Amino acid sequence: MKDYPDFPELVIEDEQFYRDECVELSRFFTQHQKELAEIHALGRRIIKFYQVLEPFFHDFTESVCHCCAVPCCVNRHGFPDFEDLVLFLAMGQGLPDYNFNVIDTDKCQFLGPNGCSLPRQARSYRCTWYFCDHVLDEFEHINSKRFHRFDVELGRLGRCRSVLLERFSELWFISH
Ligand code: SF4
Numbered sequence: 001m002k003d004y005p006d007f008p009e010l011v012i013e014d015e016q017f018y019r020d021e022c023v024e025l026s027r028f029f030t031q032h033q034k035e036l037a038e039i040h041a042l043g044r045r046i047i048k049f050y051q052v053l054e055p056f057f058h059d060f061t062e063s064v065c066h067c068c069a070v071p072c073c074v075n076r077h078g079f080p081d082f083e084d085l086v087l088f089l090a091m092g093q094g095l096p097d098y099n100f101n102v103i104d105t106d107k108c109q110f111l112g113p114n115g116c117s118l119p120r121q122a123r124s125y126r127c128t129w130y131f132c133d134h135v136l137d138e139f140e141h142i143n144s145k146r147f148h149r150f151d152v153e154l155g156r157l158g159r160c161r162s163v164l165l166e167r168f169s170e171l172w173f174i175s176h
């Protein structure tokens, strides 16, 4: 397997840099539609993984997180990284618009009275894989078999995402 350079790091405070990267990525997807067919197919598989995972999130995490006194959803966690942007486009989604004026340690701009206002697949990946130990322990305690299934499905999502990003990086770095 060939090693490729890292994707650019998106700096949350640098709105212009973020917007430039979005424009460049969107253009890349438009100009390489044929070569990106496999990436889109993997994007569709990712959407299916999210659909499989949603009931687990709904039943075991959102109810606990809803009552959390100190939610981990601070603003900087709601921002995507470069890989997230690639995933959004691979899944056929537009790139989200963000308010860059919210302080990164303040409450996330997407956290409302009923929890996160973004659909699962429009959130940064860390919003899908990160849960505090309390949530995970509670989940495992209530239904360990179902927790195991959740863990397996989350692992499948993660592996599919890695394959997608690896294939994408082959095309991206050859063209840059
Ligand atoms: S994952 Fe844990 S810390 Fe984060 S909102 Fe849920 S209960 Fe709170």
Ligand code: SF4
Residues within 6 Å of the ligand: 072, 073, 074, 077, 078, 108, 109, 110, 111, 112, 115, 116, 117, 118, 123, 124, 127
């Ligand atoms: S889950 Fe939603 S509210 Fe929480 S950090 Fe992510 S985007 Fe923000």
